[in-house]
Amino acid sequence: MNIQIFGNKKCFDxxxxxxxxxxxxxxxxxIDMKEKGMxxxxxxxxxxxxxxxxxxxxxxxxxxxxLVLIKYLSEDDCIEKVFENQxxxxxxxxxxxxxxxxxxxxxxxxxxx
Numbered sequence: 001m002n003i004q005i006f007g008n009k010k011c012f013d014x015x016x017x018x019x020x021x022x023x024x025x026x027x028x029x030x031i032d033m034k035e036k037g038m039x040x041x042x043x044x045x046x047x048x049x050x051x052x053x054x055x056x057x058x059x060x061x062x063x064x065x066x067l068v069l070i071k072y073l074s075e076d077d078c079i080e081k082v083f084e085n086q087x088x089x090x091x092x093x094x095x096x097x098x099x100x101x102x103x104x105x106x107x108x109x110x111x112x113x
Contacts, residue, residue: 001112003028006038006046007092013104014092020106037086038093046093049100053079056102058090 003021005028007014021028031038038046047053053075061067066085070078082088090102096112 001026001096004031004042004095005029005092006031006033006042006095008033011091016104017092017094020104020109033086033089033091038083040083042095043083045098046095046100047079049095049098050093050102053082056089056093057082058088061088063088 003026005014005017005021007017007030009032018028018030047056050056057067057070059067063085066081066088070081070088073081092102092104094101094105094109099112101108
């Protein structure tokens, strides 16, 4: 298993995801979305694995203006805008190769083991 956790250090669900893998002694790499974010390849892989851009957007994020804007953009423009503004993505994003989840999903992670 090659686990990556993309998240925010202050996010409660991200902390729970880290604890889940630590308790099972599964090595993972943590990527702080505020410091680094995703590369284009990671972005495309995760977007496909979770079923598209709409499943990635956090409707509760503080940037309400950006949320309104992306609703009126074409899908390609929306993908680019969200890639440039990754702070509006739900966290944690847990990736295992071509598989990925958004949010705290231990039932799915159990199947990865």
